[in-house]
Amino acid sequence: MMTNDRPTSRPGSLDLDNDLAVLRRFISSRRRVETERCDLCSAPVGKQHDHLVELTTRRINCACPACALLFSGQESSKYKRVPRRTRLLADFRITDAQWDALLVPINLAFFFFSTRANKMVALYPSPAGPTESLLTLDSWEEIVNDNPVLKGLQADVEALLVNRVGDTREYYLAPIDECFRLVGLIRLHWRGLSGGVDVWKEIAAFFDAMKKNLAE
Secondary structure: OOEOOOOOEEEOOOOOOOHHHHHHHHHHHHHHHHOEEOOOOOOEEOOOOEEEEEOOOOEEEEEOHHHHHHOOOOOOOOEEEOOOOOEEOOOOOOOHHHHHHOOOOEOEEEEEEEOOOOEEEEEEOOOOOOEEEOOOHHHHHHHHHHOHHHHHOOOOOEEEEEEOOOOOOEEEEEEHHHHHHHHHHHHHHOEOOOEHHHHHHHHHHHHHHHHHHHHO
């Protein structure tokens, strides 16, 4: 089971349904049939391209090389460039009690530092999109002390991605766009109360692909 009874969450602030974003995607849909385009300057981009996260809305934007370079390292910018590298934390240390103390109501979540909110944020996928869990600071600091690698998390653009579904215990340092892509897959494929067969296949395929990319 993916859920338990703890009512500790509230809707996240990712701008998935913002009217302007929907309109923008609708207007650009015809040109994207032929090629992907940069969301900032409309230049064509390849299948593999950079992303920029918009700090006020957490919206993920496609970026051409020039725009990606423009916003690299600009701490005061409206956008931040998302790194591409994913790392498996094979030696990650966390007990079941420590996980429970984080008050995340499901066994699939990601954690990142939001400079806008000036705090660590815990989000988990749901049929309605990303949902924020009320992360307790003391519990998180205890985990960071046991796993110093977390001190190097890049604010806004890199997250600790946790998969504890079933018997799985996997922990990654992952780009924030990959975390939100997982949210989108779950939102798209979820059916009924339990999610249905397809959504669990999609989740398994997502992590299989992530591990394959680590090996390449």
